[in-house]
Amino acid sequence: MKHKIQINDLVRDATLEEAADIDDMRAKALADNARELLLKEDKNVIRNSALNKLKLLGLTVEEIMAVVG
Amino acid sequence: MTDRGQFSQSVAYRRAMNNPIATAPGLELITTQVIGTAVSSVQVTSCFSASYDIYRVIVGGNGTSSADADLQLRIGSLTSGYNGGQFSTDFNTAGTVNGRAFISDSSFRFAGFCGTGRFIFNVDIINPFLAQRTFVSAFNNFQFTANGFGMMGGEQTSASSSTGFDIRPSSGTITGGTIRVYGYKN
Numbered sequence: 001m002k003h004k005i006q007i008n009d010l011v012r013d014a015t016l017e018e019a020a021d022i023d024d025m026r027a028k029a030l031a032d033n034a035r036e037l038l039l040k041e042d043k044n045v046i047r048n049s050a051l052n053k054l055k056l057l058g059l060t061v062e063e064i065m066a067v068v069g
Numbered sequence: 070m071t072d073r074g075q076f077s078q079s080v081a082y083r084r085a086m087n088n089p090i091a092t093a094p095g096l097e098l099i100t101t102q103v104i105g106t107a108v109s110s111v112q113v114t115s116c117f118s119a120s121y122d123i124y125r126v127i128v129g130g131n132g133t134s135s136a137d138a139d140l141q142l143r144i145g146s147l148t149s150g151y152n153g154g155q156f157s158t159d160f161n162t163a164g165t166v167n168g169r170a171f172i173s174d175s176s177f178r179f180a181g182f183c184g185t186g187r188f189i190f191n192v193d194i195i196n197p198f199l200a201q202r203t204f205v206s207a208f209n210n211f212q213f214t215a216n217g218f219g220m221m222g223g224e225q226t227s228a229s230s231s232t233g234f235d236i237r238p239s240s241g242t243i244t245g246g247t248i249r250v251y252g253y254k255n
Contacts, residue, residue, distance in 0.1 A: 003109035004242070011105040021148070022109050022237060025141060025175055029239035032178075036169060036214050 096125060096251040104132060107242040112235035113250060117198040121252030124194045126234065128181070132188025132246020137213045138238040140181030140190055142205065144197050145231025148175050153205070153223020155179040157212035167215040171223075176237070179221040182211035183238050188246045190236065200230045 003014040003022050014022065054064050099121075102113050117124065154170035155178075171178040181190035189211055195204040207221040236248070 004105070004107060006105045006108045006111040008102060008112070008114055011108060014109065018110075021175075025237065026240055028174075029139060029141070029178065032169070032171075033214050033239075040167075040215060 093254065095254050097121075097254055099124075099250045099252050101250070102248040103130075104128075104243055104246045104248065106244050107135070108244070109242055110235050110237045111243070111248070112233060113248060114233035116234075116250045117194075117232045119198060120255070122196055122199065122255055123253040124197065125251040125253065126190065126192050126194060126248065127251070128188055128190040128236075128246045128248050130245060130247040132183065132190075132243065133186055134183035134188065134238055134241050134243045135185075136238070136241030137184040138182070138240045139179050139213070140183055140210075140243075141176040141178055141237045141239060142180035142192060142207075143176040143235050143237070144194070144203050144225050145229065145233060147225055147227050147229060147231065149173065150226035151175065151177050151223060152226065153177055153179070153221055155207075155210070155212060155219055155221040157210075157215055157217030157219025159215050159217040161216045165217075167212060167217055167219075169212070177205055177207070177221070177223050177225075178239075179210060179212070180205065180207045181236070182213060183241075183243055184211075184213065187211070188243070190246075190248075194234070197225075197231045197234070200228050202226055202228065203231070 003019045004011055005014045005018060051064065100113065100116050102111070104111050151174040152172045154168060156166055156168045159165040159167060169179065180192050189209060191208045193206045197203045203225040205223050209218060210221055211218055
């Protein structure tokens with residue numbers, strides 16, 4: 001991918017080496033963010049499942065929050 | 070006004086007028102840099118020196134970006150040895166705390182945030198010029214994957230001396246905004 005980089009007031013096209021460095025950083029960030037979102041999704045699924053089970057036991061949301069909130 | 074009040078006022082006035090330490094600013098502006106159009110990286114050089122140990126880098130103005138992204142901070146030309154972590158509180162879930170970390174990375178990963186019409190970068194950098202580890206505290210940044218504002222702290226483990234830094238979005242490009250670099254008076 002082409003990148004423009006700025007050094008103080010000078011804006012120019014990145015060299016191949018500079019572009020590879022930026023792409024490398026971005027690839028890692030993208031992978032980490034995707035993993036983070038998956039973990040968050042997993043947590044939400046487990047959380048909602050637990051809340052539903054507690055509600056089936058007759059607990060109100062207020063009672064559940066009083067214990068775990 | 071009582072005589073005692075007049076005396077106190079007089080002492081305070083004379084202290085302010087005659088003592089330069091009492092009136093000198095604690096933060097001194099070193100340089101400013103306007104971010105160009107659609108750049109993937111912006112580098113500021115020759116801003117760290119022996120004049121200051123600690124710096125504040127803050128971006129104001131109309132900074133924006135082409136995508137929601139973390140802003141990554143690299144000290145000088147150091148491409149490894151960055152450790153740190155961020156915590157944030159999710160405002161969609163009444164304050165659920167989320168955290169993320171990085172170790173032996175190629176930059177400080179969560180130093181700020183950029184999005185459409187949003188640009189948050191407010192970082193203290195401790196000892197970048199001294200030949201020892203560099204530490205950062207990033208205030209009020211945004212963990213966009215978790216809808217939360219928070220903070221990041223980290224260290225650069227190299228004992229190298231650096232004279233500048235660069236800021237990069239983790240995706241997309243950034244435009245506008247003014248980087249201001251201040252030195253904390255030694």
